[in-house]
Amino acid sequence: MKQRRDQIFYMCKVNNNFIIDATFRGNDCRFFNHSCRPNCRLENWQVNGKTRLGVFSLQGIRVGEPLTYNYRYMRDSISLALCIPFFRDVHSH
Numbered sequence: 531m532k533q534r535r536d537q538i539f540y541m542c543k544v545n546n547n548f549i550i551d552a553t554f555r556g557n558d559c560r561f562f563n564h565s566c567r568p569n570c571r572l573e574n575w576q577v578n579g580k581t582r583l584g585v586f587s588l589q590g591i592r593v594g595e596p597l598t599y600n601y602r603y604m605r606d607s608i609s610l611a612l613c614i615p616f617f618r619d620v621h622s623h
């Protein structure tokens with residue numbers, strides 16, 4: 531993927547041993563964008579020994595408003611991932 535220089539990245543790192551790759555297939559969660567001031571949060575649960583991810587809203591969300599959570603890591607922009615204050619308003623949706 532790095533070699534193809536894909537601009538849109540659909541990887542979600544659950545932990546050091548588990549990465550979900552939704553590049554070619556996935557549910558609607560693959561379309562959540564990053565924000566330093568997100569309207570949702572991602573939770574990692576262990577249910578009957580299996581890892582489950584859940585996305586929960588943090589506030590009321592209007593129809594048409596982009597759904598976001600804090601990726602904490604993004605391949606293509608360290609500043610966006612770390613939510614450095616100077617860049618925060620520039621990059622956040």
Ligand SMILES: C[S@@+](CC[C@H](N)C(=O)[O-])C[C@H]1O[C@@H](n2cnc3c(N)ncnc32)[C@H](O)[C@@H]1O
Nearest residue numbers: 537538539540560561562563564565621622623
């Ligand atoms: C999991 S996808 C999110 C859905 C994607 N926006 C789409 O239209 O399919 C992650 C990619 O979306 C883009 N993206 C996500 N959040 C962004 C943001 N706050 N600002 C700019 N691009 C963002 C980046 O290209 C990133 O690699």
